Amino acid sequence: MKIAYRHLAQHIKESPSIEDISNKLLQLGHEHEIDCDIFDMEFTPNRGDCLSVNGLLRELGVFFTIHPNQEIYTEKLNELQLDFENLSESTCPKISFLKLEIDQVPETYKNSLGDYFSDLGLNKNNFFTDVSNYLSYETGQPTHCYDASTMSGKLIFHEIEKNEVFETLLDKKITLTGKNSVFSLNDDVINLAGIVGGKSTSCSTNTKTVIVECAFFQPEAIIGKSVKYDIQSEASHKFERAVDPECHEKVLRRFINIVSKHANIKGVSLISYTYKDNPAHQVPINVKKINQIIGIDISEAEYINYLTKLGFVIDSSFIKIPAFRSDVRTQNDLAEEIARVIGYDNIPNADIRIPKSDKANYKDIENKLRYFLLDHGFYEVINSPFVSLSSDEAIKVDNPLDSNREFLRTNLTNSLVDNLLLNERRQKDSIKIFEISDIYSSNIAINKKRKLALIASGRVGLNYEDFSKKINMKYVSSLFKQILPEEVFDFQLLSRDLLDTKINNEIISLEVDIDKFSNKILAYEEVSSPPDNFNEYISVSDLPSSFKDISYSVKDFSKMKDLQDLLLNYQNDIVKDIFIFDYFKNEKTEEIKIGFRFVFQSKIATLTASEIDVVYNEIVNKTRDIGGISIPGM
């Protein structure tokens, strides 16, 4: 909600700066941004009472002297004769109607009404609707204006449950479905209560006689409707968060006053219906409890002073909660009020000692497995549980994000196959990944299983010992034999027949319940350890990579170090990775053959062969200066 700094400051005696007000609002818990002297406020959902100039002034009254300069009409009002029936009193326990006739529709707006439109850069609609909108801004109470000339017949407030087409005053046709609280006139819906009025009875720029409806609707009857019908309405935003049930007469008298500053009033009458009394909620004064909750030591006088400034009323040994603060009901609620006024950051910290738990980590086996896999080059992944494929036991999401995410997966392997294909498309030729997750399925009841799944494919590793070895069933099963020689695992050779790929490396997979692993794995001593620091991430290029190999013949072994130092530490923006993929020492010929792989990738554009050759040639030329080595074929 946008509120102009000027509209607040003009009611505050101390003339605080915009920064002063901003700091106090933050202390009180009202987040906002400031743009061109306008506060763009974001209130927590329990503070509907703050959604107005007056609501914020009430809050700021803790720190400043507030002089609200808002005149109201004080003359006696005639009773409005209205054919109205409320058939849903529990939804609308209080409602008032004001009928107002003016001699002429004003062309320009004055005073606070004019400031509202000019300062906030708002578009005008029609006079009565504009006054209504302004009053909602000033007081927080939405009102709805009907053109009185369209309102002949019996007006009924009721809850309907039938499909009915309704045209809003914003020219939008919606079909009402399910339960809705509406106003009907002669059996036609003319207002979706608390959300938006109808076109048939809306005011126009010619309207001179208006019926203003001012109501309290239970938030439960309003919540969800604006989303359901895709109607962004300030009224619904306020009614959903509860408005002040006791403000009707004051708001409508303010309405009359504003109108009277712009036109001559020919007639005015008011009727109010109260179906249920709203006695003030009371909480006993208990400063000791408040001090204990917050961890402070304030006096009762300070406590009462703070609450009084926030609009709470002290009645003997009780705090009377004002009607606009429906969020305050308990000592903890009052403690929060006091803490806000003091300022959370001004409350001193207090020592805390939590008794130590000696319970073992129930995930020890799982963690051991993770580090075992890390040691053998496996990367841990986390996949979304939402899938499009159904199986007999898959749990269906009632309200999926889309049809591709309609079910919960019943296995981890399919996700890992997708991960494999993504990395193969990214020219990865050694892929080892695993995931540990809960898997849910439904038969008679919902079943939960914690599973480990892994997939391995391609080269065993990117080093000169493993580079030429391909991952196969024997390789993966031998890994597990090392740590769990007596346990049998159901490794699978997955078919590539249905996969969208031309790569033909074997895919070995395993999916197994975690509880199938015995405690024997706890004896495994891991090599890997979690990183000490949280590295700054370097953005990943989505462009294709390519590689070039350089093989050297080394006769002077003393040059091996120079060669490795030079190549393995070579840096260039397009060189992504360098490793030794081949190493062979020929004892007979006293010669070493060593091969280096250079992986090229740019973050800016797909690399051309000539761009790669420039770097490749530079690398080759640098190594030519090292004596005792040669590049076969060059």
Added chain:
Amino acid sequence: MPEHKDISPPKLIKDRGSLHPINHMKDSIMEMLTSFGFEIVDGPEIETEEFNFDMLNIKKSHPARQMHDTFYVENKSNLLRTHTSPVQIRGMLKKKPPLAFISGGKVYRKDDDATHLPMFHQVEGIYVDENVSFAQLKELIYKIIYSLFGNDVELRFRPSYFPFTEPSAEVDILSKEGKWLEILGCGLVNPVVLENCSIDSNKYSGLAFGLGIERIAMLKHGVTDIREFYKSNLDFLSQFK
């Protein structure tokens, strides 16, 4: 002629894998919290409305319960938990105070953009004992934030609203760029929640807090798009060794 005939082969670099950065962050936070005295508890990701909402004082009319915010399953008989708080409810129903639990894991909300995903991770903690105060909560939160971001980080507490805590707060840290960034939510356990778990709220009070793991991991690693964490791209994952 070569001078050295004996030479060691090049250092054999075995390719080690890496923990997923989100799991690593979650594990680090939970390890830190267990060192403070918290006990790890676990619970199901498919929950009932009773444990996910009712027991936590989230009213039937609360917007979070709407179909546009919460994933329901099996004809609305259950839901995907929207936070890890129901795990703590289950813990409080089993154990009497004093108690100190943490729970971490996947949670689900109906969002999908560069900063929100339908699945994300939380770690939440609760401590219930006699005379637990907001001032003690502040001390604990300072310890957590200092452990995560160093003792020099500037932080602030802002009043906020959660149905299950009262008073409630959100905590921000000041970034290097001078911008306040929201890090966690916390508060004193609403007495209604304690009573829902048959804990005498006149005798006991509690504190609770919750951290979004992705948010902290994004800040620590400088990741700007949350979706990067879940592409399973080895170029991305290999940076977190």
